Amino acid sequence: MDVPELHPDLEPIAFLLGRWEGAGVGGYPTIESFNFGQEIVFGHNGKPFLTYNSRTWLLDEAGNKVRPLATETGFWRQLPDRQLEVCMSHPTGIVEIYIGEVVFNKIELRTDVVARTGTSKEYTAGHRLYGLVNGNLMWAYDMAAEGQSLQSHISAELKKVGDFVPEVD
Secondary structure (H helix, E strand, O other): OOOOOOOHHHHHHHHHOEEEEEEEEEEEOOEEEEEEEEEEEEEOOOOOOEEEEEEEEEEOOOOOEEEEEEEEEEEEEEOOOOEEEEEEEEOOOEEEEEEEEEEOOEEEEEEEEEEEOOOOOOEEEEEEEEEEEOOEEEEEEEEEEOOOOOEEEEEEEEEEEEOOOOOOO
């Protein structure tokens, strides 16, 4: 299979490409604290966007997988002047559009639009930070949901476990 060339617009976020795995912690005023495992895959097909897929699972005290948690998928578009647009969708009936900025290997995103189905949980805003630290992808997510103001929800440290695998059209 031919590997497509990375679109030049994506150079500022090319450090995200590949498969990342690791663990994190979560909590929120409406739920008990928990540990989770995560896999994130960033790919591309030569066009000016990255594909994004994330899945998480609950971990027990020994680090064993207990059950699936959240999953999300989307597209990351690099714009001029270090600006970034991210579209994410969730199987729970939520779609988010984030806008943000890339500075070296640090990304900060805030929701611009949140749309929900009539059956989804109440969710109004998100703030995400991603950064490459000593070769690991660190990230944190604050959210406003269920009547709560924007506050810390989850964070994780992921190690790169695989290189980019081309998307097939």
